[in-house]
Structure formats: C-alpha cells, structure tokens
Amino acid sequence: MVCHSFLCTVSLCVFLAASASSEILGVNLLRNERNSPTALIGCLTKAGLSPVTPSNPSYQNDSLPVNTRLIYQPASLVYANTAKDVSAAVKCGALHEVKVNARSGGHSYASFGTGGEDGHLIISLDNLNNxxxxxxxxxxxxxxxxxxxxxxxxxxxxxxxxxxxxxxxxxxxxxxxxxxxxxxxxxxxxxxxxxxxxxxxxxxxxxxxxxxxxxxxxxxxxxxxxxxxxxxxxxxxxxxPTHAATFAFTYNWSTPYIASSAFQIFQHWTAEADMPSDLTLQVQYTDASPVPTFWLIGAYYGDDGIAGLNKTVQPLWDALLALNDSVPTATIFEDLNWIQNVLYEAGLDPTTDPKVALEDAPAIHYPFYCNSVFYSADDLLTNASTLSFAQYTYNGTSADMNWIAYLYLFGGKNSAISAVPQDATAYNARDMFINLQVCGNRNTMPFPDDGLSFTEGMLKSVTDMMPGVRFTGYPNHVDSQLSREEAHASYYPTHTQRLQEIMKKVNQKAVFDYPQGFLPV
CATH class of the missing domain: 3.30.465.10 (Uridine Diphospho-n-acetylenolpyruvylglucosamine Reductase; domain 3)
Structure with a gap:
C-alpha cells in the first residue's frame, strides 16, 4: 500500500492531536482530582490533623468569626498542636491548590482569619498557647x-x-x-x-x-x-509600671460647633505639648441621645501617680472647661497598679480577680463595620473637617445600630512609635500622628445596609474636606471594602514594592493568600 505524503501528514496530525487531547484530558482529570475537597480532607486526615469540614457538627461554631457581618465557609479547619502540624497542613493546602490562612484570635475586621472568602484551608493556632x-x-x-x-x-x-x-x-x-x-x-x-x-x-x-x-x-x-x-x-x-493613674472625663457638648472646638483643642494640645512618654490620651466619641458623648480618657504611668497626672494634663482639662458649655458629667480618677489598669482598660472591674477575668474572658461575636485613617501632625484636621464630622454625627442615623469613633494618639513629641525609622519594618505609618477610627455595630444580625454607608460617611465627612492631604490606613483596622490594590496603597504606600519582591522569594505560588494579600509580581 502506497502512503501519499499528504494523507500521511493528515493522519499523523490527527493521531498527534488525539494523543495531545488525551494527555490534556488526563492532566485535567488529575488536577480536578487533586483539587477536590475529598483529596484535601484525605491529605489532612492522613497527616493526623482531624480536619473539621462542613459535614462536622462543630463546623459552624468552629468557623464563626468575631465579625458575623462577614461569615465565610472554609473548605476545612484544622487545629494545630505543633509547628510540625502546621507544616503538614500547609503542604496539603499547597498540594491540592487550596489557599491557606492562619487564625490566631480571629478578630480580623474583614474575617481574614477565615479566608475573607469561601473555600480556604484555615489553620487555627488556638492550641499553640505555651x-x-x-x-x-x-x-x-x-x-x-x-x-x-x-x-x-x-x-x-x-x-x-x-x-x-x-x-x-x-x-x-x-x-x-x-x-x-x-x-x-x-x-x-x-x-x-x-x-x-x-x-x-x-x-x-x-x-x-x-x-x-x-x-x-x-x-x-x-x-x-x-x-x-x-x-x-x-x-x-x-x-x-509601679503606678497607673487613669482618668475619664465625660462631656455632652450642646452643639456640633462646640464639639468641633473640643476636637481641635485635643489635637492641637497633643501635637504642641511636650507630653512625656508616660502619658497616653485618647478620645472616644459615642452615639448617645440627645447629643453624642465625648469621652476624654487617659493614663499616666509615671512614678508620681495622680499628682504627676494632674500636673501634666491640667492645661488640657482647663482648655476644655473654658468652652463654657459642659462641665464633665462624669469624672473618674483611679490610682491603680498595672494589672488593675489592664482590667480597667479592658472595660472590666479593676477590683476583680485578674486571673479569672483575663483567662476566662468569653468569646465575642457580633456584626460590625470599622475603618480608620491616620493623619500627620503636619496636616492636623482643619476646623472645616472637624465641624463637618461633628455635624454629620449630630444629625445621627436611621440605621438600626450604634456607632463609635476613636482618636488614638500614636505620634507626637516623645513617642516611641515615631522614634523607629519608617523603613525598619513593613509597618508603614511611623510618621503619622493620630488614628481616627469609626465603627458601626449591633448586637444581633443582620447588619443594616445603611449602617455600612453611614459608617463610611463618618470618615468621608473628614477626608472629603481636606483634598490633597495624605491619609493612610492601619491594617489592624482593616477596611473590608478595599480591593487588593487599594489596600496596598492605603496600608503600605512606600513598602508595597519590597513586600512583593519578598513574596517572590518566600511564597512564589501564593499559597498564603486572601482578598488583600500580596502577590509575587
């Protein structure tokens, strides 16, 4: 039989194409088998890790995050008892192409401890508590x-x-x-x-x-x-510290104009005063009726206790009193030891047994949305921005929830945070002064849609009044609404490139990933 070259070529092509198709089909079948939930569970079980899967009675409770506004469904959870257990779980996740996340306390605002999306392998570190x-x-x-x-x-x-x-x-x-x-x-x-x-x-x-x-x-x-x-x-x-002189003053300013003045007094005094590092201050500004409540709280850790606190902070108290609108409706002074101060700052009774209170604190789960921005001492909030913020909050919200705002003092004179060079660690906000955090929350589900928009609006009422000013974010107050690129720009404005380069070395295949994670580019 004579084989014409054209026909032989066609036959060979058909044969090769069929062989290639079979090979591709085989690869896909292997990949599908490798990526199946059953294969992952089998790998974890073989490693002795007792995976908790959606079919387990404890799964819903074990996978419940602190922020119940954002509940995700992991492919599996494992409770590691050793670093060897963690290693085995990571290898199973990588082999079966399932993203891996660790959960320490599970308090991520965006529920990243359960993946930030469905289908991840979660390694709970609860048992690593030595x-x-x-x-x-x-x-x-x-x-x-x-x-x-x-x-x-x-x-x-x-x-x-x-x-x-x-x-x-x-x-x-x-x-x-x-x-x-x-x-x-x-x-x-x-x-x-x-x-x-x-x-x-x-x-x-x-x-x-x-x-x-x-x-x-x-x-x-x-x-x-x-x-x-x-x-x-x-x-x-x-x-x-041998002393923890704590205080809390509560004010209810009658108008948003006076509340705005109080915010201005706080930020200017903390920026300009030669505050000792033993002193810490913050404002908690909370939803209340008929007007919001302005809490000025702080602690002084110097050896001279209450006397040192009075000497250091008296000018700030006097400046707020000079507003002639509201004497403090509540005043608290406590001269505590350190462990009592820990209880007090946690909202617990400082006279209780610290062992019981601190070791047996109950788990918390509730729906909320929080976000925050940093600003520098060179760009303090303007009068227009604090007035906009006060007016926004005095108008209140129809959302069925509560709200609270915090001003945390990170920088300023004598701050150990600011003394560390900006590039010493991946943390990227050494030059920032105050962190303004806003939160909306409620005790039960569901979290209202208008609650999310109202809480977002609290920050925008400030930042929209200061176009061109550099605001950055704090990744421990992670904003669940940001894309990957937006998160990197907010939290790591000058460190993103180096972090991506390190990813190439240590996590080339993005085994550890979540919606705002770094990629090896």
Whole structure:
C-alpha cells in the first residue's frame, strides 16, 4: 500500500492531536482530582490533623468569626498542636491548590482569619498557647490570647509589654502593628518582637530574626498573613509600671460647633505639648441621645501617680472647661497598679480577680463595620473637617445600630512609635500622628445596609474636606471594602514594592493568600 505524503501528514496530525487531547484530558482529570475537597480532607486526615469540614457538627461554631457581618465557609479547619502540624497542613493546602490562612484570635475586621472568602484551608493556632519567661524575654505560641499573657507576665516578676486591651485577642494578630496604652513609651507590639518561628509556603520551619531570614522578619512585622504561618514569638518585656493613674472625663457638648472646638483643642494640645512618654490620651466619641458623648480618657504611668497626672494634663482639662458649655458629667480618677489598669482598660472591674477575668474572658461575636485613617501632625484636621464630622454625627442615623469613633494618639513629641525609622519594618505609618477610627455595630444580625454607608460617611465627612492631604490606613483596622490594590496603597504606600519582591522569594505560588494579600509580581 502506497502512503501519499499528504494523507500521511493528515493522519499523523490527527493521531498527534488525539494523543495531545488525551494527555490534556488526563492532566485535567488529575488536577480536578487533586483539587477536590475529598483529596484535601484525605491529605489532612492522613497527616493526623482531624480536619473539621462542613459535614462536622462543630463546623459552624468552629468557623464563626468575631465579625458575623462577614461569615465565610472554609473548605476545612484544622487545629494545630505543633509547628510540625502546621507544616503538614500547609503542604496539603499547597498540594491540592487550596489557599491557606492562619487564625490566631480571629478578630480580623474583614474575617481574614477565615479566608475573607469561601473555600480556604484555615489553620487555627488556638492550641499553640505555651508561655515561657526567660530574663527579659517571653516566648509564646502564636495562638496565645492577650488576657492570659498579661496575667502570666504579671505573676512572673510583674513584667509587661505592649498589647491591645481586649483579652480575647490572639497575639499573632498584633503583628500588623499592635497599639496599646504603653505604645508611646515602648512602641508598637511588633517593635517588641525579636524572633519568630515560621512555617513557610513550602512547609519548611525556619527561624526569622534580624540576622536569619531577615527579609522575612521585616515583612512579618507589619504584613504577616502573606508570608508565612507564625507559630512562636519571642517578645521583649519590661518591668511593669509601679503606678497607673487613669482618668475619664465625660462631656455632652450642646452643639456640633462646640464639639468641633473640643476636637481641635485635643489635637492641637497633643501635637504642641511636650507630653512625656508616660502619658497616653485618647478620645472616644459615642452615639448617645440627645447629643453624642465625648469621652476624654487617659493614663499616666509615671512614678508620681495622680499628682504627676494632674500636673501634666491640667492645661488640657482647663482648655476644655473654658468652652463654657459642659462641665464633665462624669469624672473618674483611679490610682491603680498595672494589672488593675489592664482590667480597667479592658472595660472590666479593676477590683476583680485578674486571673479569672483575663483567662476566662468569653468569646465575642457580633456584626460590625470599622475603618480608620491616620493623619500627620503636619496636616492636623482643619476646623472645616472637624465641624463637618461633628455635624454629620449630630444629625445621627436611621440605621438600626450604634456607632463609635476613636482618636488614638500614636505620634507626637516623645513617642516611641515615631522614634523607629519608617523603613525598619513593613509597618508603614511611623510618621503619622493620630488614628481616627469609626465603627458601626449591633448586637444581633443582620447588619443594616445603611449602617455600612453611614459608617463610611463618618470618615468621608473628614477626608472629603481636606483634598490633597495624605491619609493612610492601619491594617489592624482593616477596611473590608478595599480591593487588593487599594489596600496596598492605603496600608503600605512606600513598602508595597519590597513586600512583593519578598513574596517572590518566600511564597512564589501564593499559597498564603486572601482578598488583600500580596502577590509575587
């Protein structure tokens, strides 16, 4: 039989095409099999990790975030007991092409601890809660909660370090910043961390510090979720203050014009006064009837206690009193020891047993939306912007929810936060002065749609009055409404490029990812 070249070529092409199609089909079948939920669960089970899946009775409770406005459905959750467990889970996620996220305390405003979207593998670090004090340093598991850690440090030599106030928060979540009442004195929480044990995207367990895996260490202090799962931290501690002179003054200004003047007095005094680092101040501004409530609160940690507090803050109190509109409707002075101050700042009774109050603080779950902006001492809020904010809040909202705003003092004279160079860590707001946070919340579901728009409008009432001014965001107050690119521009305006370059080295396939995470570009 003679084979004509044209026909042979066609036959060969058909054969090759059929072979190629079969090969592609085989690859797709293998990929589909590898990506199936059953395959992931099988891998986790084989590794001895007891995955919690949607078919488990405990799944809904185990996957419930603090912010119940944003509930997602993970492909599976596992509770790691060791770094080896975390490594095995990461390898399973990578093998089966399922995005992996760690959950420390689960307090992400955007529920990123459960993926920020459906279908992720969640590694809960709750069982990594060991604590060991050695000299000035405490080594803790990344799932350790702040309340037990506060008490542990107090009971073991009356030590302290910088944490937030809620005892239920996991220590790992503090690595986006970590602001506390001692931050002006000692810095942010991430500034206290000297070493970390980290599971990388390939499952390897490494040590990160200033000398080993230095780029990874840099990234983890400010932008941790994209770069690894932290399993253990070594943290610098300090002798706890001998005094914590705390105060709270409550005002109800009759008009938004006077409220605006009070905001101006607060920000100008804190920017211009030679405030000692022992002093911290903030404003809490809350929804109330018939007018909002303006809380001026603070603490002074100097050895001279109440006398030192009075001497330091009296000019601010006098300036507010000179508004001649409202004497404080409530005045609180407490001369406390450090652990009593921890309870007080957490909204707990400072006379209660700290062990019980801090170690047994109940879990919280409720729907809310929060956001915040930083501004610098060179761009204080204008009279027009604080008046716009006051008028907006005095008009109130028809949304079935409560709202609250905070002014947190990060910078200013003698602030340890500002003393750290801007590029020392991935945290990107060293030059910022005050953080203005706004929140809308309610006790039960659902969260109202107009509540979201009202809360967003609180910040816009300020920023829209100051076009051209540089406002930045705080990633611990993450805005769930931002895209990936918007989040990077807000939280890491000068650090995004370096973070993306580090991603190429440590997480090339974006095994650790979430809606605002970094990509290896």
């Amino acid at each position: 604590m060991k004090l050695s000299g000035e340093y405490v080594t803790v598991g990344a799932g350790t909660k702040l309340g037990p850690l506060y008490y542990f440090l107090w009971e073991n030599g009356q030590r302290a370090t910088v944490f937030g106030t809620a005892p239920q928060i996991g220590v790992g979540g503090h690595l986006h910043g970590g602001y506390g009442f001692l931050s002006r004195k000692w810095g942010l929480f991430l500034d206290q961390v000297v070493e970390m044990e980290v599971v990388k995207a390939d499952g390897s367990v490494v040590t990160a510090n200033k000398d080993s895996n230095a780029d990874l260490f840099w990234a983890l202090r400010g932008a941790p979720p994209s770069f690894g799962v932290i399993t253990q931290l070594t943290i610098l501690t300090h002798p706890a």
